[in-house]
Structure formats: C-alpha cells, structure tokens
Amino acid sequence: MNTSVITINQLTRHFKETVAVDNLSLEVRAGEIFGFLGHNGAGKTTTVRLLNGVIEPTSGGMRVLGFDPQVDGPALRARTGVLTETPSLDERLTAWDILGIYADLYAIPRKAIKPRIQELLAEFDLADRASEKVGGFSKGMKQRLALTRALLHKPELLFLDEATSGLDPVSSHHVNELIERMARREGCTVFMCTHNLVEAQRLCDRVAILEHGRLVALGTPAELTRQYVRRLDVEIEVAEEQTEIALNVLRSMPQLVLGEPAKPNGALVVTINKRESIPDVLAFMVQNHVRVYRMAPQEVNLEQVYFTLHEEKEGV
C-alpha cells in the first residue's frame, strides 16, 4: 500500500497567461482510490493529461508507474486507463466497433478480445445494444461504454474524470462498486477527479483539493475534516423539563458554543467551535445540574471541508 504509483514534484503548466496547474506536488500510493477534487477549471483534467504524457509540463517533474510520461508516454499509456470528461466516442460506430478498435490499440491478444469485450458489455449492461450505433445511446450508456473502453486492457492505474457524471443513481452505484472492486480486490490504483463530494467521501482513501491549479489540502477524508472544519454541530438530548436550563447553560459559554442553540426535532442542536470542546461543554452542563442523556457530534463531511477551504480562499 505504500509503494508510490504517482509522484508529482512542483508540476506547473501554463496555457498562455493562464496557470492551469501551479506548483503541484503529491504522491499517490499503489492500490488506493485517490480523489482529486476541485471546481471546474481547477486543473484536474490538465493534471490527468500531464500524468499520461498527453501534454507537456511548463516546469516540474513526475513519475507515473515508474515512467516519466514525457519520455515513456506510449509504454505508460499501455498500463493506464483513462475515462475522459466527455465520453469521446465516435457516434457513427457501434459499441463492438469501438471496443474492437481499442482492443487493437491496446494490443490485447486477439484470442482474448471477444471474451473480454463480452464480459465487460455484460458487466455494464450494454450487451443488448452492442451492435447499435453509439449515436442512439443515452448519456448514461455512453458513459458506461467509455468506462468499458478504459477498462478493456485491465489497466494498473485508472484515471476517472467525472466517472458518474450523467449516470442515474443505479448506474452510479454500480460504477462506484466497480471502482471499489478494482481497487480493493484487483489492486488497481484509481485516480478519481470528481465534483461529487459525497462519492469522494465514501470511496476515496485520500483526497487532494485543488483551487486554481494549486493544492490546498491533502489527506484522508477524516484527516481533512479534523484539520479544516472549525465548527461542529452537536445534538444534545436532555430531560425535557430541563430544556430551558440547558439552553441558558449553553448560552453562558459563548467562547465554546457559537450562535443560538436550535431545537429542530425535540433535541437541542448547538454549534461548537471544535471537536475538542465537546468534553468541556458536557462537563459544564453536568456541573450546572443538567442531566444529559445523549451528546452526538454530527458527522462532518468533505463537503464542509471543501466549502470551508473555498470560503477561506475567497475570503468569505
């Protein structure tokens, strides 16, 4: 799990005046699902292109699967699979045509082509429509076919640029299961560019957050939530007759409890300044004779991290 599959060192890419990737440094380890998060134009797609040797960096270096993408691009690309942001499919061809052509491009042994294509078409529920032209496919079907093409040659490193974009919930779930299976059972490393923070939280071992081409956060989702989320909502259940007392006690510690406590569903919900303040809040309530039945910090997610970072960056 600790072998580095991607090492990026001070990578920068300019497009004329625009800095698409700005001094980016990070490592992706073998077998992990690595989330690459950022808004549109943050530099995610440019990074994927750079890592596959499809475009050249302005400065900085990188190693991917032990290769320098600029020098060993073809050898590297034989071992990576890329799902591009748009499906990039010839609409005048059938699914079979496309997969057959890419099987030749990836030098899959001729005897293995037909069974491999059949296996993937069945896996992605495309077998019935495989002889039809792609132009007649729905957006979700095109996305699934593009993913099938990326997996055709069993890549060691899979780049997914918005893999579930345009998919219905069932298909999204299916794709996410497949991503997990590829990483957990088959040892494939997944580099996943996404806007979908819930998906990233659920799937990714580690995530990097990019803002205007710069890396602003890197770590496991849990580490990032601890590090970046300053506020925490806590649900507190007290004896019903003590609700008013509890509210007064909570209001009396403004350095720990932020804002006015709410009472949406019977239980009190307060926002406290940090996770470490929970024991202090509890102790103070107990000292003031409030009988606390339950105190539950609400789950902090990547979405909050993302927006906290975004607000910091924008100076909100």
Next chain:
Amino acid sequence: MNARAMFAIVRKDLKVVIQNKNVVTPIIIIIAVFFTGLPWLAGLAPTILHWFGGQMSSLEGILAKMPAGMLQELSGYAITQKVLVFVLVYMLLPFFLIIPLMTASMLAADSFAGEKERKTLEALLYTPTTDRELFIAKMLSGWLAAIAVALGGFLIYAVNVNAAAWSQMQRIFFPNALWLVLVLWVVPALSGLGVSLMVVVSAHAQGFQDANQMAGLVVLPIVALFYAQMAGAIFINISILLLMGLVIWLLAGLLIWLGSRNFQRNRLLAA
C-alpha cells in the same frame, strides 16, 4: 512502428468517414459527373451535333492548334474519333487527378480537425500509440481511401468511355499507357502529397470546415494543368507524367518526413 495499432486507427477512420455525408456526398457527385456524365456527353456529342446540323469537322481547326506531340498521337483517326480521343483521353486526363486529391484532402482534413470537433480525439491520444504512429495512421486513412476512390473511379470511367464511344471507335481504346502511368504512378504520389499536407493543416485547424477550406485550395494547380492541356499550351505525355510523379513523390516524402518529425499530440490539446 506498431502496425496493428495503426491499422486499427485506419479502420476506425474509414468506418467513420464512409458514414460522413459531408465527405461522401461531394465525392459521389464528382464520380457521377466526371466518370459517368462526361464520357457519355462526349460519346453522344457527334450524334447531338448531327441533330442540330453541325459537323465534327468544324472542330478540326481547334485540334490543329494542339502541340505536335498530340497531333501525332491523334494521327490515323477519323475526325470524329480524333475529337473523342482528344476529349476523353487527353483533355480530361489532368482533371482526373482532382478526384484522388480531393478525396485525400477531405479525409485528411477530417482526420484531426473533424475528431476535435466531434470530441473523439482525446480518447485516441490516451492510447499507447506514438506520435509518429498516430500521424502516419491518419495519413494512411486518407491515402488508402483516395487510392480506392481513384481506382474505382478509373474502372467506372474506363467502362463508360469505351461504351459511350463504341459507336465511333468500334473497339476498346481506353485505357492507354498514359492513363496507366497516371493511375499507378502519379495518383498515389499526388494523394500522398495532398494527404500529408492536409494532415498537417488539420492538426492545427479547429474544425473540419476550417481545414476543408484549405482542401479546396490544393486542387488549384490541377485546374491550371487542365486548362493548359485544353488550350494546347502543354502536351502531357508519358515522360512528363513520369517526371511529374517523381517530383510529387519527392515532395510528398519530404512532407511526410517533416510532418512525422514535428507532429506532437501535445499541440493538439494545447491549441
């Protein structure tokens, strides 16, 4: 060089292009007009002229102004036969070159620019093909299609020419050695030149129409050749064709060499 990958790209391009009306329609129109319409129009001209009370002998004055080499080739024929041979064998010969050149140029124009427009290029760039394999495969697609259209067109033209002129010629007189040199030597060279030029243009163009406008320009030298032959300014014989073919092959070779050295996928996405 990975031949299997290159032929996969050729296969893909040809499959896509034969379904592209923007490319196929002009080719079909030119084949219909040039390979079928013109031979029958020329073959039936003596009869039509006769209906209107004209005589083919009135064209003798025009033929007399042709270069000596051509007059020698036409000697021994009756006047009606002379006119037919002049029109079908000599006058339209340079015009025939437009067909492969146009096919090659249109397909090559579609190669990168068309793929960019259809947003199908990126997946291809992520494959393990080298830049040189990609460039040559894209060129091969256009070149093979141009050769196929030219050979097919040549066969159709040969059948139509002999059938349309049968009443006057009473024998199969087409193709002659000049046409065989044209089809087997000059056409592949010219297609190679057109395709290599247009692939380079296509790689820098934003869309098919943008690149296709350039494709229109590459046929201009052929049109000039056509008028020169028709006006009697030059007589294209086998020696000239052999030399022309050689020069075009050398130019095509130079362009392919330069193109494959300078072509970088990096520039396709950076543009």
